[in-house]
Amino acid sequence: MVRYFLKRLAGAIPTLLAIVTLSFFLMRAAPGGPFDREQTLPPEIMANLQKAYGLDQPLWVQYGRYLRALAHGDFGPSFKYKDFSVTELIRQGFPVTLQIGSMALLLALSLGIPMGTWAALHQDTAADYATMSLAVTGIAIPPFVVLPFLGLLFGIYLHWLPVAGWEPGSIRYLVLPVIALTLPPLAVIARLTRGSMLEALHSNYLRTALAKGLPLRTVILRHALRPALTPVAGYLAPAVASIMTGSLVVESIAGLPGIGRYLVQGALNRDYTLVMGMVILYSALLIAMGLLVDLLYAWLDPRVRFDT
Amino acid sequence: MSMNRGAMIALWILLGLVALSLAGPWLNPNTIDALDWSHVASSPALANAHWFGTDRLGRDLFVRTLEGTRMSLIVGLVASAVSLAVGVSYGAICGYFGGRTDYWMMRIVEILSGLPLIFFVIFLTVIFGRSEALLFVCIGAVGWLTMARIVRGQTLSVRRREFIEAAVASGAGPGRIIARHIIPNVLGPVIVYATLTVPQIILFESFLSFLGLGVQEPHASLGTLIAEGAVEMQGAPWILLVPGIFLAVLLLCLNIVGDGLRDRLAQEP
Amino acid sequence: MPEVLRIEQLTIDFLSAERIAAVREVSLQVSPGECLGIVGESGSGKSQTFMGALGLLPRSARATGSVRFEGREILDAPRAVLNKIRGSRLSMVFQDPMSSLTPHLRIGTQLAEVLVCHRGMSWRESELAALRMLDRVRVPESKRRLRQYPHQLSGGMRQRVMIAMGLLCEPALMIADEPTTALDVTVQAQIIDLLRTLRHEYGTAFVLISHDLAVVGGLADRILVMYAGRVVESAAARDLLRRPRHPYTAELLRCVPDLSGPPLERMPSLPGQPPDAAQPAAGCEFAPRCPFAVELCRAQRPPLRRLGPGEVACHFPLPS
Numbered sequence: 001m002v003r004y005f006l007k008r009l010a011g012a013i014p015t016l017l018a019i020v021t022l023s024f025f026l027m028r029a030a031p032g033g034p035f036d037r038e039q040t041l042p043p044e045i046m047a048n049l050q051k052a053y054g055l056d057q058p059l060w061v062q063y064g065r066y067l068r069a070l071a072h073g074d075f076g077p078s079f080k081y082k083d084f085s086v087t088e089l090i091r092q093g094f095p096v097t098l099q100i101g102s103m104a105l106l107l108a109l110s111l112g113i114p115m116g117t118w119a120a121l122h123q124d125t126a127a128d129y130a131t132m133s134l135a136v137t138g139i140a141i142p143p144f145v146v147l148p149f150l151g152l153l154f155g156i157y158l159h160w161l162p163v164a165g166w167e168p169g170s171i172r173y174l175v176l177p178v179i180a181l182t183l184p185p186l187a188v189i190a191r192l193t194r195g196s197m198l199e200a201l202h203s204n205y206l207r208t209a210l211a212k213g214l215p216l217r218t219v220i221l222r223h224a225l226r227p228a229l230t231p232v233a234g235y236l237a238p239a240v241a242s243i244m245t246g247s248l249v250v251e252s253i254a255g256l257p258g259i260g261r262y263l264v265q266g267a268l269n270r271d272y273t274l275v276m277g278m279v280i281l282y283s284a285l286l287i288a289m290g291l292l293v294d295l296l297y298a299w300l301d302p303r304v305r306f307d308t
Numbered sequence: 309m310s311m312n313r314g315a316m317i318a319l320w321i322l323l324g325l326v327a328l329s330l331a332g333p334w335l336n337p338n339t340i341d342a343l344d345w346s347h348v349a350s351s352p353a354l355a356n357a358h359w360f361g362t363d364r365l366g367r368d369l370f371v372r373t374l375e376g377t378r379m380s381l382i383v384g385l386v387a388s389a390v391s392l393a394v395g396v397s398y399g400a401i402c403g404y405f406g407g408r409t410d411y412w413m414m415r416i417v418e419i420l421s422g423l424p425l426i427f428f429v430i431f432l433t434v435i436f437g438r439s440e441a442l443l444f445v446c447i448g449a450v451g452w453l454t455m456a457r458i459v460r461g462q463t464l465s466v467r468r469r470e471f472i473e474a475a476v477a478s479g480a481g482p483g484r485i486i487a488r489h490i491i492p493n494v495l496g497p498v499i500v501y502a503t504l505t506v507p508q509i510i511l512f513e514s515f516l517s518f519l520g521l522g523v524q525e526p527h528a529s530l531g532t533l534i535a536e537g538a539v540e541m542q543g544a545p546w547i548l549l550v551p552g553i554f555l556a557v558l559l560l561c562l563n564i565v566g567d568g569l570r571d572r573l574a575q576e577p
Numbered sequence: 578m579p580e581v582l583r584i585e586q587l588t589i590d591f592l593s594a595e596r597i598a599a600v601r602e603v604s605l606q607v608s609p610g611e612c613l614g615i616v617g618e619s620g621s622g623k624s625q626t627f628m629g630a631l632g633l634l635p636r637s638a639r640a641t642g643s644v645r646f647e648g649r650e651i652l653d654a655p656r657a658v659l660n661k662i663r664g665s666r667l668s669m670v671f672q673d674p675m676s677s678l679t680p681h682l683r684i685g686t687q688l689a690e691v692l693v694c695h696r697g698m699s700w701r702e703s704e705l706a707a708l709r710m711l712d713r714v715r716v717p718e719s720k721r722r723l724r725q726y727p728h729q730l731s732g733g734m735r736q737r738v739m740i741a742m743g744l745l746c747e748p749a750l751m752i753a754d755e756p757t758t759a760l761d762v763t764v765q766a767q768i769i770d771l772l773r774t775l776r777h778e779y780g781t782a783f784v785l786i787s788h789d790l791a792v793v794g795g796l797a798d799r800i801l802v803m804y805a806g807r808v809v810e811s812a813a814a815r816d817l818l819r820r821p822r823h824p825y826t827a828e829l830l831r832c833v834p835d836l837s838g839p840p841l842e843r844m845p846s847l848p849g850q851p852p853d854a855a856q857p858a859a860g861c862e863f864a865p866r867c868p869f870a871v872e873l874c875r876a877q878r879p880p881l882r883r884l885g886p887g888e889v890a891c892h893f894p895l896p897s
Contacts, residue, residue: 144518208678227680263427267521268521279431
């Protein structure tokens with residue numbers, strides 16, 4: 001298992017490096033500079049600013065310095081939030097995003113898998129159709145439509161929950177955003193589980209398990225569930241990506257101070273280093289997720305372990 | 309070709325929406341950027357020709373919503389066509405030439421697949437500004453990867469067939485073979501995947517527009533309208549509800565029709 | 578002594594786009610310690626009969642008739658009742674051991690869970706008992722195999738594991754569905770040998786299902802021949818093999834090549850196709866392929882009738 005993991009890790013590092021390099025050179029290739037938005041500054045001040053941010057050095061030197069800084073976890077200064085470095089902004093915002101993101105993922109898994117299993121067990125009944133119709137809705141309608149609607153219903157009409165805002169430690173503000181984030185991956189997981197569970201339920205080895213007189217619960221949990229989870233494991237990385245993109249809008253609408261909101265602000269303000277830092281962070285997260293999923297695959301299906 | 313009942317209903321609703329978005333502006337006297345100061349943020353009413361009400365600037369919501377629907381549909385279709393063209397060509401080339409060309413081209417696809425492309429698109433809009441051409445290209449860039457993979461797989465299996473050998477023997481160059489022999493034969497799964505791509509792309513465009521990175525003033529996209537509506541939610545909920553419902557229905561119908569189409573195609577022998 | 582298994586007029590239909598009659602009015606019984614062989618082509622309903630008896634059919638299946646196991650009616654019995662019997666008193670071993678074993682569980686787990694479930698033993702004790710059983714079915718390096726996964730075993734070994742699974746609780750009856758079909762000929766002989774030995778050791782009654790008359794002939798006391806969902810002949814093995822009364826049985830015997838005879842130009846086979854289960858015929862189902870068929874055969878279905886010590890469903894059974 002260890003050897004398998006190391007192999008995968010070795011493959012991931014060049015990808016991350018490629019992303020960093022690509023981002024860096026793209027950024028430098030941009031027409032105009034990060035200071036264009038302000039009023040045109042006198043050239044001496046421009047030159048000083050360039051020097052201060054190290055922008056007067058040749059490209060290769062800048063690249064080298066950036067890489068070295070990255071290795072120390074330093075993403076550079078934010079061009080817009082003058083007093084903060086990108087690293088500080090990340091440190092402030094990341095816990096919030098992590099909190100709602102992981103809540104959404106856990107909810108999606110813990111609700112989606114049982115839903116899909118239940119639908120498969122009651123195939124072609126009203127329960128099945130109802131569950132799957134809900135799933136289509138979750139897949140089709142994106143969080144940036146769902147969240148305002150939820151806010152309208154539960155916040156403005158029913159007054160049960162706040163529409164936006166944030167208080168550290170308070171769950172009330174997180175309920176609606178997390179629900180909006182959870183729906184799309186929940187729907188996909190339910191669909192995937194149902195499909196592969198149906199396949200497992202019709203397989204020969206399940207027939208054997210039933211013929212052994214094992215109780216249905218044991219048959220499903222021990223024999224059918226594991227292979228049914230394989231496609232779900234494969235979906236984990238896209239699920240995280242979906243939640244990450246969802247968090248951009250959800251944080252913006254609900255006013256949650258997470259890195260998603262910083263990214264959006266940075267994009268609107270053309271704050272290069274901020275956006276770049278976010279992109280690298282998100283990419284690294286996704287790659288890490290991919291690695292984890294590979295490991296999960298190897299655990300779920302022993303055949304994978306022995307083939308590689 | 310008929311599909312299951314749910315899909316057929318969705319198809320009719322979809323066609324109705326398209327028809328409405330195309331013909332709608334003729335039905336209503338307002339334009340998309342006319343400011344009616346006497347009816348600022350007024351609720352829907354039949355009497356004053358503001359059938360869906362107006363927004364904060366007094367612009368008629370009916371016309372703007374239909375414009376938004378039109379915009380989303382156009383972007384969806386054009387960008388899908390772009391990603392289709394790119395993906396199919398890329399995949400066919402990989403599958404046809406095989407060997408090292410295939411290996412390196414697919415490695416690029418692998419790396420790109422692992423990235424959160426959406427973030428890169430946002431990154432690009434930051435760098436190159438918000439031009440609508442860029443928008444189309446970026447959105448098209450989202451869907452072509454999986455298409456390339458599918459087409460490559462199909463090409464690999466089709467490549468060995470006799471009629472390809474015959475074409476080679478008759479002196480046809482690779483471009484001609486790919487265009488006239490391979491591509492027509494791999495279209496099956498391509499159509500299937502295309503039905504997934506269109507709603508995906510419309511979603512992505514709305515998402516970008518919602519964040520303010522997509523379609524710009526004075527044009528409206530369902531995404532921008534929803535963004536405006538979210539702000540006005542407290543006092544004038546229809547500004548949110550109308551475009552929101554339109555987008556939800558549009559995406560839902562596209563997904564259901566796509567599902568139905570795929571189910572139907574899967575049954576064919 | 579009462580029979581272990583008694584099936585009476587079992588009829589199984591599948592309700593899908595068309596109504597498919599897979600098993601039609603099948604009756605049979607198995608006495609304790611007896612080995613009953615069931616022979617027929619694919620589609621003859623031989624497997625479905627017993628899957629129906631064990632409650633393993635899909636939801637679209639409708640079964641009528643009676644299935645009594647050790648005196649108790651089990652057809653359409655509730656799952657709780659069936660689960661007490663399945664795997665412990667009555668076990669079924671399936672064909673294609675490649676796909677019939679759960680790929681992500683170790684062999685030891687799949688064996689031990691039977692004992693843990695039915696005998697209430699601990700996992701440790703159960704695995705020890707499983708180990709002993711693996712030895713008894715002659716799986717070499719049993720200790721190592723216990724910790725392996727199905728894909729690491731050969732086809733023959735997997736089949737032995739399935740047989741071991743079926744015998745762990747010392748059932749009164751074990752049904753083996755095509756136990757040799759997915760295996761090489763040499764391995765087939767080993768498995769048949771194994772079954773013969775186990776039969777003597779345990780005194781279990783067996784039902785041996787196969788399309789291959791040679792496999793069944795080597796083990797069975799009595800043989801039942803099925804065609805198009807019906808029983809067409811039933812007799813003691815020795816009698817049936819030497820003097821078949823139904824033309825179909827005779828054709829099947831003709832298809833078994835005789836190694837001691839002269840070399841053949843072509844492999845003998847039965848002409849025609851098995852009948853369509855969705856379109857039952859008015860007369861004898863075998864008539865289209867029967868070399869002796871006449872008008873009566875096509876018009877009227879011959880009932881299963883006693884003939885000497887056996888039974889035949891034919892208007893003109895072959896002379897003895």
